[in-house]
Amino acid sequence: xxxxxxxxxxxxxxxxxxxxxxxxxxxxxxxxxxxxxxxxxxxxxxxxxxxxxxxxxxxxxxxxxxxxxxxxxxxxxxxxxxxxxxxxxxxxxxxxxxxxxxxxxxxxxxxxxx
Amino acid sequence: xxxxxxxxxxxxxxxxxxxxxxxxxxxxxxxxxxxxxxxxxxxxxxxxxxxxxxxxxxxxxxxxxxxxxxxxxxxxxxxxxxxxxxxxxxxxxxxxxxxxxxxxxxxxxxxxxxxxxxx
Numbered sequence: 001x002x003x004x005x006x007x008x009x010x011x012x013x014x015x016x017x018x019x020x021x022x023x024x025x026x027x028x029x030x031x032x033x034x035x036x037x038x039x040x041x042x043x044x045x046x047x048x049x050x051x052x053x054x055x056x057x058x059x060x061x062x063x064x065x066x067x068x069x070x071x072x073x074x075x076x077x078x079x080x081x082x083x084x085x086x087x088x089x090x091x092x093x094x095x096x097x098x099x100x101x102x103x104x105x106x107x108x109x110x111x112x113x114x
Numbered sequence: 115x116x117x118x119x120x121x122x123x124x125x126x127x128x129x130x131x132x133x134x135x136x137x138x139x140x141x142x143x144x145x146x147x148x149x150x151x152x153x154x155x156x157x158x159x160x161x162x163x164x165x166x167x168x169x170x171x172x173x174x175x176x177x178x179x180x181x182x183x184x185x186x187x188x189x190x191x192x193x194x195x196x197x198x199x200x201x202x203x204x205x206x207x208x209x210x211x212x213x214x215x216x217x218x219x220x221x222x223x224x225x226x227x228x229x230x231x232x233x
Binding site for chain 1: 148152156158160163207211220221226
């Protein structure tokens with residue numbers, strides 16, 4: 001069974017600074033998908049970024065980028081130029097190639113202060 | 115973009131009543147939908163996978179007679195919490211997998227969730 005581990009329950013950062021959220025996972029599969037979701041206080045689930053395991057290039061979306069280390073089964077999220085609106089809970093998620101349900105980590109609560 | 119509508123967004127009811135939550139894909143067909151439960155400041159825990167036209171697949175520990183799931187059409191899945199009790203109070207979120215595109219790359223879209231409070 002696949003598992004997703006987020007070892008940082010809470011993180012804090014100042015506006016305009018950079019922060020990295022860590023995520024590791026365990027799977028015996030070779031092809032799969034990894035995601036970072038953001039859940040602000042409204043509790044809406046917002047997709048931040050997606051990585052396909054067969055792609056070596058790290059995904060980027062504006063201020064958000066990932067460091068995907070397949071051999072180490074690591075998938076960290078870097079947020080550059082942090083903004084107050086980035087304050088939220090962030091979940092790392094795994095999806096196998098069969099496309100069954102997303103498996104979520106426990107989440108990291110990120111607080112951005114001015 | 116693709117939208118999933120979840121209704122109601124908040125419901126308060128008395129212990130012993132049944133509550134139905136709807137999850138509807140508005141602009142795409144979803145042969146598969148998922149139901150999650152989330153306690154405050156915790157992660158989303160998968161309750162069940164709902165497949166159109168067939169019985170739902172429940173995760174271990176989830177009572178299927180308690181949480182009835184119906185996926186009668188390609189755009190609608192419902193979760194009914196039967197004889198609800200205070201311990202069923204939680205945040206319930208559905209997601210729908212867009213059936214378009216290669217199987218492994220079909221995006222999942224989330225509803226905005228339902229806050230259920232049982233008095």
